[in-house]
Amino acid sequence: MSDTVHLNDWWSHVPDWLGRALQPGDGLPAAEVDAAVARLAAQGFAVPPALRQLHLRLGRCAPLMQHFNRFLAPADWQLDQGRLVFLDENQGVCVWQVDADGQVWMGVDDTVHPEALRLDDFLAVLMPYQLAQGGWPCCADTVLPAAELTDEREAIARELGWPLWVRHNGLTLNGQGAAMLWSLDPAPGDTDAHLFISCLRPDDLEALCERFGFAEL
Numbered sequence: 001m002s003d004t005v006h007l008n009d010w011w012s013h014v015p016d017w018l019g020r021a022l023q024p025g026d027g028l029p030a031a032e033v034d035a036a037v038a039r040l041a042a043q044g045f046a047v048p049p050a051l052r053q054l055h056l057r058l059g060r061c062a063p064l065m066q067h068f069n070r071f072l073a074p075a076d077w078q079l080d081q082g083r084l085v086f087l088d089e090n091q092g093v094c095v096w097q098v099d100a101d102g103q104v105w106m107g108v109d110d111t112v113h114p115e116a117l118r119l120d121d122f123l124a125v126l127m128p129y130q131l132a133q134g135g136w137p138c139c140a141d142t143v144l145p146a147a148e149l150t151d152e153r154e155a156i157a158r159e160l161g162w163p164l165w166v167r168h169n170g171l172t173l174n175g176q177g178a179a180m181l182w183s184l185d186p187a188p189g190d191t192d193a194h195l196f197i198s199c200l201r202p203d204d205l206e207a208l209c210e211r212f213g214f215a216e217l
Contacts (some may be wrong), residue, residue, distance in 0.1 A: 004117065005167040006124035011057075016177045017131055018063070019200050028059030028074065036074030045079055046100045050119050051086060063135035064127055069096075080107070090133075096122075117168070125168045128175060132182050132198040138205040140214035141196045146186040149193040153183055156195075156212055179204050 007013060015021050033055045037047045055074055058064050065071045070088045078085055083097035083105055097105040097112065104115040104122045115122060132139075144152055157164070157174040162181060166173040170185035178200035186193040197214055199205040209216055 003167060004121070004125075005164050006117075006121055007128065007165050008124065010124045010127055013128075014058075014064075017128070017200070018061070019178055022057065026059075026061040027057045028055050030056060033059070033074050036077050040077060040079065040084065043079060045082070045084060047077075047084065048098055048100065048102045048119050050102065050123065051084075051098065054123065064130050067135040068130045068133040069126070081112070083112075125166050125171070128165055128173055128180060129171060129182075131200075132173060132180050132196065136178070136198050136200045138199040138202050138216075139196060140205055140209050140216045141194045142212070142214045143192050143194055146190050146193040149183055149186065149195060153181060153195055157181055179208065 033052055037052060040047055054071075059071075059073070069090050072086055072088065080097060083099045085095050085097050085107075087096040089095065094106050094108045096115070097107055098119050099105070102119040104117060104119055105112050106115055117125060153172065153174070160174075160176065160181070162174040162176045162179075164172070165175045165180070166182075171182065172185075173180055173182040175181070180198045181195070182198065183193065183195045195214075197205060197208050197212075199208070205216065208214065
């Protein structure tokens with residue numbers, strides 16, 4: 001999509017997002033990941049390098065891998081019509097698959113359609129959203145008229161100096177360090193909208209709520 005924005009260097013943000021340096025224990029053992037890669041190679045499927053790297057570096061990092069949508073462990077990887085099922089939606093509504101060329105597909109019941117983003121870009125959109133939706137423990141919101149959502153979000157982001165991290169498929173997310181301001185476009189006909197702040201640290205959320213009148217969730 002031409003209006004999509006995402007973090008090209010999202011890996012460089014991970015230490016700030018976690019509040020610490022990456023550790024070996026954040027990833028899965030290479031033997032475990034590579035056993036799954038070899039198992040699928042024997043079936044004629046080449047696991048995309050970005051997915052292998054993700055599990056090697058973050059496979060045990062629950063805030064990014066399990067606290068919203070859930071990445072399947074490599075031992076559980078299976079093929080469906082030549083595509084690898086790698087991610088479960090948080091309410092079980094759909095799954096995401098990837099082909100050997102890195103094209104991501106969404107599967108709902110028996111219907112599968114391609115996503116607008118390939119795997120590298122899909123992860124750049126998804127990973128901060130994983131934190132916003134539960135990977136970080138602190139969240140607050142404010143309710144405002146739907147017609148005012150964009151102006152209010154942009155005004156707050158501008159005042160804070162937070163750059164745009166993600167814009168894709170109705171999701172807009174600005175962030176800095178271990179805090180984000182984000183929203184989802186209201187559905188057609190909705191007169192109210194929610195604007196959210198998510199943070200790693202309670203003190204940061206408290207200060208932002210006091211400054212902008214958000215209510216902690």
